[in-house]
Amino acid sequence: MNNFTKRLVFGIVYVLLIVLATVTNVYAFYGLFFIFMLFSIYEFQKMIQLKSCIPYIVGIMFVISSFTTQLGEIAFKNIAIKNIIFMISVLVIFFSFIISLFNENKIAVKFIGKVSITILYIIIPFLFLLNTPELSHPTSYKIILGIFILTWTSDTFAYLVGRQFGKHKLFERISPKKTIEGFAGGVIFTLIASYIISIYFVETALFQWIVIAIIISIFGVIGDLVESMFKRQANVKDSSKLIPGHGGFLDRLDSIIFAIPFIYGFLYITNNLNLLLNVS
Numbered sequence: 001m002n003n004f005t006k007r008l009v010f011g012i013v014y015v016l017l018i019v020l021a022t023v024t025n026v027y028a029f030y031g032l033f034f035i036f037m038l039f040s041i042y043e044f045q046k047m048i049q050l051k052s053c054i055p056y057i058v059g060i061m062f063v064i065s066s067f068t069t070q071l072g073e074i075a076f077k078n079i080a081i082k083n084i085i086f087m088i089s090v091l092v093i094f095f096s097f098i099i100s101l102f103n104e105n106k107i108a109v110k111f112i113g114k115v116s117i118t119i120l121y122i123i124i125p126f127l128f129l130l131n132t133p134e135l136s137h138p139t140s141y142k143i144i145l146g147i148f149i150l151t152w153t154s155d156t157f158a159y160l161v162g163r164q165f166g167k168h169k170l171f172e173r174i175s176p177k178k179t180i181e182g183f184a185g186g187v188i189f190t191l192i193a194s195y196i197i198s199i200y201f202v203e204t205a206l207f208q209w210i211v212i213a214i215i216i217s218i219f220g221v222i223g224d225l226v227e228s229m230f231k232r233q234a235n236v237k238d239s240s241k242l243i244p245g246h247g248g249f250l251d252r253l254d255s256i257i258f259a260i261p262f263i264y265g266f267l268y269i270t271n272n273l274n275l276l277l278n279v280s
Helices: 003-023 026-047 054-072 080-101 107-112 114-135 142-165 180-200 206-234 249-279
Strands: 169-171 175-179
Touching (some): 003 026, 026 054, 026 206, 026 249, 054 114, 080 206, 114 249, 142 180, 175 206, 180 206, 206 249
């Protein structure tokens, strides 16, 4: 089996798994992304040379807590601690990683610590991903499928437009193949895709899908650059070889991981504003 066939076969399997997990039930949804999280922790710890079971323990505890919340409709999901975690983690992730992109000294790992950065970079985003469906009305796991479709659209058209028209490098030191033209093409086609998705995934408003598309187009690219930075520091091409023809799980999820906290925050804020407006 040549590399193209591997990419095609395992790419189809990957897409089918996500589709099935987001249109069947809560068990399939949590089960798939729990597995994705564990593999992502493994790959990231290997890249930063961390040998610790603490991130696995924290990740399992978070997922179990979130899962029981969904099953039992416990009020945990509405208390302030989740929002505090959100604000702190997003600020830390955003500023430390953005600074690191412009710095050769691995400042994010040095400043935050290996265990903490694994929790912030991998586990916290997965926690938000698992809880994002509660922000659609009614609760629907299809919103995650929509987010993945927008991410795939952004990545695909950024590559195609960049390959055809790309002349100006976006961030050559970290990712020599990314271009400004490709980035612009990704934004345009992702916005078009957001309109199409809003027709079928009506649990989320058109305005929200458009903003989600913009978040994915910007922060998804940053997420890809951040993972490229870690791979460059680890002197590896792929995060692992666990997905034949595609590299590792982080190679497939880097954009989602970085964008999802901002998507969650946007949906949380707009939903609460709508509630306040309706009350008033």
